Amino acid sequence: MDLHLLITRLGDMQFEIRVESDFAVELLGYKMLSKGQQVFLPHIIYYGYASQLPEVLPDDTVINIISYCDVEIRSDFFTKNNLNLILIKKDFDAELIFEKLQQLFIEDQQIISDMKLLLDALFSEMGLQYITDVASAIFENPVFIVDTSFKYIAKSKMVLTNDPDLQEELNLGYILDKNVQSIKKSRLDEKVRKNNYPFYLSNKATGKGMLIVAVSIHQIEVAHIALYELNRKFSENDYKLLYNLGNIVSQELQKNELYKENKGLVYSNLLADMLENKVGNIKDIHQRFRVLGYTLKENLYVLATSPKGYKSSKARHNIAEQLIRLLPGSIYVIYRDTIVLLLSRPKNTHITEYEFQELEAYLSNINQIAGLSICFSDIWEIQRYYKQALKASELGVKLNDSKYIFKYENYSIFHMIELCGEHENxxxxxxxxxxxxxxxxxxxxxxxxxxxxxxxxxxxxxxxxxxxxxxxxxxxxxxxxxxxxxxxxxxxxxxxxxxxxxxxxxxxxxxxxxxxx
Incomplete structure (x- = not known):
């Protein structure tokens, strides 16, 4: 910890900062001050009586001292530019101060030890769930990680609580719709984001609290980590360790192309889960999309494009943003290096000829192709229509058609022919x-x-x-x-x-x- 943090954690002591040279200096330990001491290490905090201070302090290194005022300190000490000097009033218990100092460094060593376990979990390449299990064992409390679509992407195992909502969420794998609405209404996400440090949330109904910290990738929020106060009360160390866990989870999520590419887009993770048939127990998927701010209409399409020559994430997102401007009512996910748009239109409303012309012109301008599925209505079938969009592009290229957007309805006959060709000449x-x-x-x-x-x-x-x-x-x-x-x-x-x-x-x-x- 640095000297500034040490002073903050000694906050209940009565001290006076008399000389401040560099409070950002990192402290690795503490030592008792010896009378007349002449050798000082820059990353050690020295504690002792003012009567033990030497006549002359060295000038070649930073010196950190907490001094108990048993005598008057020489005034020339207060002009030293390499000294951090904290004075503690004479009427305060010197032994109590030293015990507090010892305790802080013991706790700091415990944090270092715990961080090593978390880093080992990160470098083990065993995944996010393993990191969560290790973190839960360290905290002795359940740990949950929730992405921006309010899906539990990792959670402690065998959690038994007296909170029926939480228990139901853990079974479903998603935060309940009513709780999502409550989170939005209370602006909890905004509070966590602004706090930039673990945020304590109290649940009056259960008497249990949560510590919540945001996880970001390149300053874009992608998830939250929640530490549940189930087995023991939180300590000061929990705050610091949870903050560091946020950075570790960020590193782990960057190994996943979905989180690395989509960086917090609220619909992206739900779309990706649907494309992989991993949605699970959501009874009303339409309501789930509504909770995230998107209303599914009757007519659905999938458009897919794999931009060649645009390898950066920023470039792909720029193309995706332009596509959703050309096709209002669409959302997207970057999935397996492909921009996948879900377009939703009311009944009897389809993609207009003008929209096709504008889309064709844009794709021509950036020299890219896209495939479009036929119109469908059951969102649970999105994987099939995603494959249609990919197949339309593939067949359009194979047939050397001079187009930039390929509609599956024009290539379904060729798809049938392709399937026959797998078995016969x-x-x-x-x-x-x-x-x-x-x-x-x-x-x-x-x-x-x-x-x-x-x-x-x-x-x-x-x-x-x-x-x-x-x-x-x-x-x-x-x-x-x-x-x-x-x-x-x-x-x-x-x-x-x-x-x-x-x-x-x-x-x-x-x-x-x-x-x-």
Whole structure:
């Protein structure tokens, strides 16, 4: 501890600071002052009678002295610029002061010993729960760690209390909604943050208190540690040790990419838990989101982008913030190096064409791609739709589509084809019509298969088809008649047309028909 802290902890003693050179000096121990002493160590506090002080003090080192005033001290001592001198009044018990001094250093040594155990737990790489278990054993009281989404991310085991709310929370793994509301109403988080040191919270109903300290990563609050006053009353050491535990937990959480990346975003941890199916016992997930300040509407989408070339956390957050400005009503988490947005819209309200255009323009400007799931309504299914968004991007890139946002609804057929390809040779699924026309085009340098694909894709609309192919309508009719003659079909059977379109999609997936698009 430093000299300033020592004086603070000796606060109930009657002393007078007469000379202050450097109260920030770190003290490693204490010694009794010897009469006429000439050698002083800068990190030791010396205690003794004023009559034991030497005639002349050395000038080459900082000297720290607590002196009991049994005689008048020479006035020239008060001008020394390397001396920290604290005087204790003559009518105070000298032995009591010394006992107090001893006790403070014993406690300080205990803190050092306990800190070593906590640091060993940190460096053991056994995780946050192990650190929590070690801390609980040191404090002899339960320890809980809660993130900014009010989820218990670590907690002492086998805690039995007379607080039914706390017991229910420990079983659920989340702070109860009513208690979250109470925390917000009382601005407890704000008080803990401003205090910058363990904050004592009393529970009148149970007669038990809690010490709470904030955990921050790069000055951004990500969690709180709560020490529950269950087995014994808190000591002064508990405050200091809990403060240090906050720094240790911060180091541990920085090993977790989720906490390192999202740095206290209240929705992030809940979203990440849902993406990993780790939410557990939350009965009403809609209420949980409302408590955190976000209302889930009927229409949900997941958008995912993995920014290439933007490796810094700040850059990814900047992209995410811009995306939620373009898509109002969305929240995000950076999960496995991917920005994942959850977009929520009221019933019968979807992403507008204008929003798609703005989104496409922004992604084009930063040269990034994104995948978008189909619309869904059950938030518990978010993992499935997250995978849809990823798959849409993957297939869009594979098919060399010149877009920046890929909608899964446009790629679900290719996903189905991909799954089939895991078990069979996809070429075997191509219908005879497509095979015949593909072979004919190769031999005769024609584009009949391409013509047929666009003709069927446009529901046999000659105007749209001829415009897409940049040919005259008469040329289109000529080609269609020729196709009918070659394949021996009038192209009126719906099942046959579906087979042709699916077969062309297979060719697209296999990368053998880029010239058909």
């Amino acid at each position: 996809l070429w075997n699924f191509c219908c005879p019509t497509v095979r015949v026309l593909l072979e004919y085009d190769k031999k005769n340098d024609t584009v009949l298969l391409k013509t047929l694909y666009h003709y069927l894709k446009n529901l046999k609309n000659p105007t749209k088809t001829s415009a897409e192919l940049h040919i005259h309508k008469n040329t289109l009719f000529y080609r269609v008649d020729k196709i009918k003659n070659i394949i021996g079909s009038n192209l009126e059977n719906g099942d046959e047309l579906a087979e042709i379109l699916i077969s062309v999609k297979i060719l697209f997936y296999l990368g053998e028909s880029a010239d058909l698009k």
